[in-house]
Amino acid sequence: MSSGTDDLFSWADHLPEEETVRPVPSRAVVHYQRLRQAALAFLAAREPDALAVNVPPRFRNYKVAAAAFWRRQTGRNRLVEETAVVQVFDRHDRCFAECADRQKLVDAIHSLREEREKLEAEIRETEPHLADTDCLFAEYRTWRYRESENPAYRKLCRKLDALLRTLYRGSRLERVRRAECADRLYLAVPAHVMDPDELGEEWGLIYVYPDGRTELIREAEKLPCSAEARAHLALNIASAAKANVLFSNGVSGSRRYYRCTRLPKRRRK
Numbered sequence: 028m029s030s031g032t033d034d035l036f037s038w039a040d041h042l043p044e045e046e047t048v049r050p051v052p053s054r055a056v057v058h059y060q061r062l063r064q065a066a067l068a069f070l071a072a073r074e075p076d077a078l079a080v081n082v083p084p085r086f087r088n089y090k091v092a093a094a095a096f097w098r099r100q101t102g103r104n105r106l107v108e109e110t111a112v113v114q115v116f117d118r119h120d121r122c123f124a125e126c127a128d129r130q131k132l133v134d135a136i137h138s139l140r141e142e143r144e145k146l147e148a149e150i151r152e153t154e155p156h157l158a159d160t161d162c163l164f165a166e167y168r169t170w171r172y173r174e175s176e177n178p179a180y181r182k183l184c185r186k187l188d189a190l191l192r193t194l195y196r197g198s199r200l201e202r203v204r205r206a207e208c209a210d211r212l213y214l215a216v217p218a219h220v221m222d223p224d225e226l227g228e229e230w231g232l233i234y235v236y237p238d239g240r241t242e243l244i245r246e247a248e249k250l251p252c253s254a255e256a257r258a259h260l261a262l263n264i265a266s267a268a269k270a271n272v273l274f275s276n277g278v279s280g281s282r283r284y285y286r287c288t289r290l291p292k293r294r295r296k
Contacts, residue, residue: 058117063092065235066113066215070095079267084208096261107257111211119220132194139187140224146180191227208260211247
């Protein structure tokens with residue numbers, strides 16, 4: 028961590044000895060909290076109807092760092108139209124499953140990605156009908172490469188997909204994807220910790236800089252998600268927000284006993 032983390036806790040050195048000092052969280056915890064804060068800011072900038080941190084995507088045996096949902100008006104009702112989750116990791120190796128030949132898999136994926144780029148350049152020449160016509164500027168045009176009839180490209184994509192499944196099998200990212208709870212999935216990591224080529228194509232990638240600024244490196248694909256799954260995640264977001272609502276309104280306690288305390292003060296702008 029940078030020296031800014033040390034400055035964050037410098038106040039503890041000046042307290043009187045007789046005062047009880049709360050345990051200082053480890054640097055790993057602080058680092059995770061800052062990444063989670065950045066993930067929340069990223070979602071908030073997209074103006075969702077609701078969002079929360081530490082949200083279980085399906086079941087409560089694991090949680091994503093942040094999640095949000097957007098609603099739309101349909102007659103007299105407002106339905107959840109889209110959901111998104113952001114998972115955060117502070118280290119490169121934590122993004123993948125535990126396997127002995129992980130580095131070999133990553134190197135093979137890089138090699139196949141380079142080969143795929145050459146084939147995609149060939150497809151742009153031989154199959155121009157795969158280009159989306161909505162964009163006026165060719166440099167910003169998107170291509171439906173997966174619909175290509177090029178046999179070499181199809182074979183390469185199957186091989187690349189198999190390597191990615193092996194790399195992520197059993198990892199938390201794979202568990203989140205298989206939950207099928209969100210329309211868009213994002214991974215937030217410290218800047219340059221992960222290359223976009225190492226991430227499954229359905230995932231969006233966010234870089235988080237030391238000052239808290241975020242940069243969207245790759246947009247997430249829109250995934251098929253049922254209305255029931257969206258509603259389930261929306262309920263989990265509401266449930267996860269309960270602790271923050273109680274704290275911000277000065278209510279603390281557990282189980283059936285709660286008491287009112289002094290309201291936390293908001294810093295003046």
